Amino acid sequence: KQRCAIYTRKSSEEGLEQEFNSLHAQREACEAFIASQRSEGWVLVRDQYDDGGISGGTLERPGLKRLLEDIEDGLVDVVVVYKIDRLSRSLADFAKLVEV
Numbered sequence: 001k002q003r004c005a006i007y008t009r010k011s012s013e014e015g016l017e018q019e020f021n022s023l024h025a026q027r028e029a030c031e032a033f034i035a036s037q038r039s040e041g042w043v044l045v046r047d048q049y050d051d052g053g054i055s056g057g058t059l060e061r062p063g064l065k066r067l068l069e070d071i072e073d074g075l076v077d078v079v080v081v082y083k084i085d086r087l088s089r090s091l092a093d094f095a096k097l098v099e100v
Contacts, residue, residue, distance in 0.1 A: 001041045005049055005076040006030040007067055009086045012053040023050050026082035034080055045076060056089035059096070071100055 008026040027048070034044050047070065051063040059065075064087075070076045081087050088094040 001043060002037075002077045003045050003075065004034045004037075004042050004078040004080055005045050005047065005067055005070065006034070006080050007049045007051075007064065007087060008082065009051045009054060009056060009061070009063070011055045023052055026086065029082050030080045042078065045070075056085055056087070057093075058090075059088070059093050068097075068100060 006027055008023040008030075010023050010026075027050075031044060034042050047066075049063040049067040051061040054061045067076065067079065071079070079087070084094070088097060
């Protein structure tokens with residue numbers, strides 16, 4: 001069984017209401033992907049990890065920090081994001097996150 005968490009992020013510059021890129025639309029797309037992997041044992045965890053109105057150029061994000069803590073505590077096996085830049089817009093930060 002692979003416990004999957006969805007992480008969504010939206011910076012304020014991108015406009016929180018842009019429909020195709022809203023946190024809700026990101027979550028729906030990720031939920032559909034996890035459902036498609038059910039035969040591989042993927043299950044969605046209940047907790048939601050969302051950061052609205054926060055830049056991807058920093059790791060100082062409450063939703064991301066909580067997600068990283070849950071990974072360290074062994075509660076999450078897989079992180080699903082709509083696009084890689086939702087996780088980070090910094091290559092150096094992304095490399096750090098991959099290590100986790």
